[in-house]
Amino acid sequence: MNDHATIIEWTSICDIDDIVPDTGVCALLDDEQVAVFRIGAGDFYAIDNVDPVSEAAVLSRGLVGSLTERIVVASPIHKQHFDLRTGECLEAPEYSVRTWQVRRQGSTLQIRRGDA
Amino acid sequence: MTMKLVVIGNGMVGHKLLEELSALRPLGLDITVLCEEGRPAYDRVHLSEFFSGKSEYDLSLVTPGFFDQPGMHLRLATRAVRIDRAIKRVTTADGEIIPYDKLVLAMGSTPFVPSIPGNDRPGCLVYRTLDDLGALAGWGARSTHGVVVGGGLLGLECAKALRDLGLETHVVEFAPRLMAVQVDDIGGQILRRTIEALGLTVHTGKNTVEIVDGETARHRMKFADGGYLETDLIVFSAGIRPRDELARQSELGVGERGGIMVDNFCRTRDRDVYAIGECALWGGKLFGLVAPGYEMARVVASHLHALLTRKQSSGLPEFAGADMSTKLKLMGVDVASIGDAHGATPGSRSYQFSDGRRQVYKKLVVSEDGKRLLGGVLVGDAAEYGTLLQMMINGLELPEAPESLILPASGGGAAPGLAIDALPATAQICSCNNVTKGQLCEAVIAGATSIGALQAATRAGTTCGGCVPLVTQIMKAQMKRQGLVVNHSLCEHFAYSRQELYHLVRVERIRRFDDLLARHGTGLGCDICKPTVASILASCWNEFVLQQEHVSLQDSNDYFLANIQKDGTYSVVPRMPGGEVTPDGLIVVGQIAKKYGLYTKLTGGQRVDMFGARLEQLPLIWEELIAAGFESGHAYGKSLRTVKSCVGSTWCRYGVQDSVGTAIDLEHRYKGLRSPHKLKFGVSGCARECAEAQGKDVGVIATEKGWNLYVCGNGGMKPRHAELLAGDLDTATLIRYIDRFLMFYIRTADRLQRTSAWRDNLEGGMDYLRDVIVNDRLGIVAELEAEMRHVVDTYECEWKRAVSDPAVRRRFHHFVNSDAGDERVVFVPERGQIRPAAPTERRRRHERIPVVVETE
Numbered sequence A: 001m002n003d004h005a006t007i008i009e010w011t012s013i014c015d016i017d018d019i020v021p022d023t024g025v026c027a028l029l030d031d032e033q034v035a036v037f038r039i040g041a042g043d044f045y046a047i048d049n050v051d052p053v054s055e056a057a058v059l060s061r062g063l064v065g066s067l068t069e070r071i072v073v074a075s076p077i078h079k080q081h082f083d084l085r086t087g088e089c090l091e092a093p094e095y096s097v098r099t100w101q102v103r104r105q106g107s108t109l110q111i112r113r114g115d116a
Numbered sequence B: 001m002t003m004k005l006v007v008i009g010n011g012m013v014g015h016k017l018l019e020e021l022s023a024l025r026p027l028g029l030d031i032t033v034l035c036e037e038g039r040p041a042y043d044r045v046h047l048s049e050f051f052s053g054k055s056e057y058d059l060s061l062v063t064p065g066f067f068d069q070p071g072m073h074l075r076l077a078t079r080a081v082r083i084d085r086a087i088k089r090v091t092t093a094d095g096e097i098i099p100y101d102k103l104v105l106a107m108g109s110t111p112f113v114p115s116i117p118g119n120d121r122p123g124c125l126v127y128r129t130l131d132d133l134g135a136l137a138g139w140g141a142r143s144t145h146g147v148v149v150g151g152g153l154l155g156l157e158c159a160k161a162l163r164d165l166g167l168e169t170h171v172v173e174f175a176p177r178l179m180a181v182q183v184d185d186i187g188g189q190i191l192r193r194t195i196e197a198l199g200l201t202v203h204t205g206k207n208t209v210e211i212v213d214g215e216t217a218r219h220r221m222k223f224a225d226g227g228y229l230e231t232d233l234i235v236f237s238a239g240i241r242p243r244d245e246l247a248r249q250s251e252l253g254v255g256e257r258g259g260i261m262v263d264n265f266c267r268t269r270d271r272d273v274y275a276i277g278e279c280a281l282w283g284g285k286l287f288g289l290v291a292p293g294y295e296m297a298r299v300v301a302s303h304l305h306a307l308l309t310r311k312q313s314s315g316l317p318e319f320a321g322a323d324m325s326t327k328l329k330l331m332g333v334d335v336a337s338i339g340d341a342h343g344a345t346p347g348s349r350s351y352q353f354s355d356g357r358r359q360v361y362k363k364l365v366v367s368e369d370g371k372r373l374l375g376g377v378l379v380g381d382a383a384e385y386g387t388l389l390q391m392m393i394n395g396l397e398l399p400e401a402p403e404s405l406i407l408p409a410s411g412g413g414a415a416p417g418l419a420i421d422a423l424p425a426t427a428q429i430c431s432c433n434n435v436t437k438g439q440l441c442e443a444v445i446a447g448a449t450s451i452g453a454l455q456a457a458t459r460a461g462t463t464c465g466g467c468v469p470l471v472t473q474i475m476k477a478q479m480k481r482q483g484l485v486v487n488h489s490l491c492e493h494f495a496y497s498r499q500e501l502y503h504l505v506r507v508e509r510i511r512r513f514d515d516l517l518a519r520h521g522t523g524l525g526c527d528i529c530k531p532t533v534a535s536i537l538a539s540c541w542n543e544f545v546l547q548q549e550h551v552s553l554q555d556s557n558d559y560f561l562a563n564i565q566k567d568g569t570y571s572v573v574p575r576m577p578g579g580e581v582t583p584d585g586l587i588v589v590g591q592i593a594k595k596y597g598l599y600t601k602l603t604g605g606q607r608v609d610m611f612g613a614r615l616e617q618l619p620l621i622w623e624e625l626i627a628a629g630f631e632s633g634h635a636y637g638k639s640l641r642t643v644k645s646c647v648g649s650t651w652c653r654y655g656v657q658d659s660v661g662t663a664i665d666l667e668h669r670y671k672g673l674r675s676p677h678k679l680k681f682g683v684s685g686c687a688r689e690c691a692e693a694q695g696k697d698v699g700v701i702a703t704e705k706g707w708n709l710y711v712c713g714n715g716g717m718k719p720r721h722a723e724l725l726a727g728d729l730d731t732a733t734l735i736r737y738i739d740r741f742l743m744f745y746i747r748t749a750d751r752l753q754r755t756s757a758w759r760d761n762l763e764g765g766m767d768y769l770r771d772v773i774v775n776d777r778l779g780i781v782a783e784l785e786a787e788m789r790h791v792v793d794t795y796e797c798e799w800k801r802a803v804s805d806p807a808v809r810r811r812f813h814h815f816v817n818s819d820a821g822d823e824r825v826v827f828v829p830e831r832g833q834i835r836p837a838a839p840t841e842r843r844r845r846h847e848r849i850p851v852v853v854e855t856e
């Protein structure tokens, strides 16, 4: 099972060029699915991949964009928007998701749990 | 006190009375309605649309539940045959006796059939009721030639309907010109040419003396001048006669030429009997139009209401005559007649303009002092109808040079239109529904800021439609006054409508979303504007949608070229054009479905859908399908879905054309075309319509001579029948019209607007659309065709491209850092196939209770 030490470590998941600008991918971390997004050339965000509304693991496949000041992804199932910085669900805050931390090491992308 | 009201006739006017009464909700009113026809009130004004696909249900004027109201009794198929005024009773044809306190006669008219020997031969028909049209359709199917006797408003409408049924149609008129009542000689000549251009043959000054057996057709019509004409069916449309037989029988006053005499409250000489609509004679005049009848219905409703509530009758509305201006509602033929069209007013002066090349004739009749408009005639171009009508009705002062109102604008300056602001609030804008400018403005203030909302709130424009342009102008002016901008912004990132963005993309030759956003938008874009722009770019330039620059714009389904399902799996729909598939094709589909453990189902669009594919399986599945000759079915795109077909003349004993072949050709032509919403077609091999083509965006139905083209139908949430755009087309013309239609839709529709909603919002409706597509009113058809040619020529199967592009294939993995599949996808068996596990079933599985997934 999840050992605390491994979770707080940064985990390399892919090369930044594995993500097409303005789209997302899904990374597997132990048992958990994380949706990682690339906005423009070099901004990265990560949130849970499971859409809490439909319970399907699909958020990485949503369309990204902005709503006023927020940067959001729209769930491909029923189009709720999730704030990529905070994980908040704009339409129904009770369905908010967790955020993860992302960093670049050279051309490698790394993530770890946001609450670490 | 209870008042027993009996209404004889449930036509347009009789029903308007019931609606008015029901809105006033007087207590103690018990209404019995005797309706001779087998169905309650329907829209007779739009009767001809029965032939372009409107059903009895579409034409009905009765809101659901209307006759279930307490105190309302409807007797269908019940004719009144006798009135006993002394004992206040009505007798029906079945011998039933119905007592009344008050009686309203709303019996309308009957078509006048001239007393020509032979006028009752089988195949001699009239044009007044839905049953008449049913009979006409029946005879029409067995005929090749048709004649309409009478070249008035109705006769021409009927002739056009016969022509659309595919008959060679002639109009035989007694008078020396068409529409003799409304237009003068010059107007009549131009009208004749326009009518003949529609493919009708016109004979004026013909007096039919006898109808006998024909040699080449069912009938021969013999004329007084010795000539004759052979035809299979004849429709008499030589005027109408008020139905006043009950009034004659019960000795109510009847005019010399018919009609039940009424006073300003529409009362007959018996205080307890009223007459309204076409059967009533007021001031020596009969009114063969619906608007005056509606006005009479309102007068009688308030009168009855006042009696019931014991209100003073002074101050009640009175009938004061009506304007008889009319506009012909025939496609491609603009004819209108306003007020004193013939200049009968003493001292009146007239101005005329005619343009032989464009076949336009306009005439104004003005008062002696040149200040007021008295009437006019418009042939060939009736755009000014609404404006002129308002000027006349409201007595607005004419400009210095009244002729400028009908002269074409020269030197770029616009012709002086009607200043909407000059109209008083009391000006009646919609005469059919008695809606004033003031009422329209109030409704706009109350929030009705679209034409649809305004129509729903006021009913303006819902009957003859003649007032819609003015209603729209008033709405816009009022919105402007309130500081409301007609807001068409697509979303917060673009202050433009989809239509405007489309033009920007075309005109500035923009090929990338980023470029458009930088030039005309703000922010990053969103899930509204990105797919919209992606679709526009695809319609214009037809580049591969999953190309690096476009992929991030695609809606979730286009993003993986498959429809996402509730559990995050996808469906796979290979194209099966026209629903045709070979046994080998079916076997391959079956083998693939079995191999990947997919759930299979036949769709409502005549093809096979395979569900439950995981992301990483999609390219593998498609590789196998492509190898077997299948292509993407675009079930995921806002693009052409299916062209449904019936088996047609190849096998079916009734088929008259090869519907399957045409469906397949159409499907191949338009496959891959991106549009504002999805597009569905249907092609039927004969009028039996097994392909349900009239429920599609584009419906094609075979005729003996070619194809009838119907457009703007759909099923879905708000089903809509398609309407006839053009008839008897050869295949090449059919395709040209569809090219134009689709590209015009793509140019001008809103995001996610199906063709039917688009058509409803098109000012001018179907007539306008036809004018653009068939008559090239905007001079753009060549462009539209060229744009379509580009899309057709650059088609490639998206899936073929996707599976052969490594950059694209890389995206089809659930995890970027693992080859594992999504373990949240869990299936359970049902009826021998799989289905997604319900959340509870899935949780159980996570507690390690095994669930079988059968994959070979």
Ligand code: SRM
Pocket: B563, B564, B571, B572, B573, B601, B602, B603, B604, B605, B606, B607, B609, B635, B641, B642, B678, B680, B695, B696, B713, B714, B715, B716, B717, B718, B754
């Ligand atoms: C598979 C199918 C049902 C079936 O099992 O038969 C189906 C399934 C879906 N329909 Fe449908 N529709 C299917 C035929 C129809 C039909 C019947 C027809 O085409 O003859 C209609 C009514 C006709 C019409 O559209 O005019 C129909 C009216 C809709 C609508 C309502 C459209 C409207 O204008 O009101 C939607 C919603 C939408 O498009 O916004 C919809 C949307 C959908 C979507 C795409 C919903 C979604 O986004 O997940 C469904 C997913 C399909 C998939 O995963 O492949 N589907 N849908 C049919 C696929 C036909 C095909 O071969 O492509």
Ligand SMILES: Cc1cc2nc3c(=O)[nH]c(=O)nc-3n(C[C@H](O)[C@H](O)[C@H](O)COP(=O)(O)OP(=O)(O)OC[C@H]3O[C@@H](n4cnc5c(N)ncnc54)[C@H](O)[C@@H]3O)c2cc1C
Pocket: B008, B009, B010, B011, B012, B013, B014, B015, B034, B035, B036, B037, B044, B045, B046, B047, B048, B078, B079, B080, B081, B106, B107, B108, B109, B127, B128, B129, B154, B157, B243, B246, B276, B277, B278, B279, B287, B288, B289, B290, B291, B293, B329, B464
């Ligand atoms: C094809 C066509 C196109 C038209 N286009 C236009 C147009 O563009 N603009 C316009 O203003 N007008 C138009 N009109 C005319 C318009 O339809 C009529 O003015 C309107 O329907 C009159 O309404 P009404 O209720 O008086 O008569 P109707 O609608 O004819 O209704 C009378 C009803 O009473 C019933 N009835 C009669 N006698 C009895 C009885 N003894 N017992 C029981 N029931 C009885 C009849 O069966 C009928 O159903 C058109 C008419 C036709 C046929």
Ligand code: SF4
Pocket: B646, B647, B648, B649, B652, B653, B654, B655, B656, B659, B684, B685, B686, B687, B688, B689, B690, B691
């Ligand atoms: S529509 Fe006509 S041709 Fe086609 S299958 Fe039906 S009956 Fe046959």
Ligand code: FES
Pocket: B429, B430, B431, B432, B433, B460, B461, B462, B463, B464, B465, B466, B467, B468
């Ligand atoms: S005037 Fe006929 S609908 Fe308005």
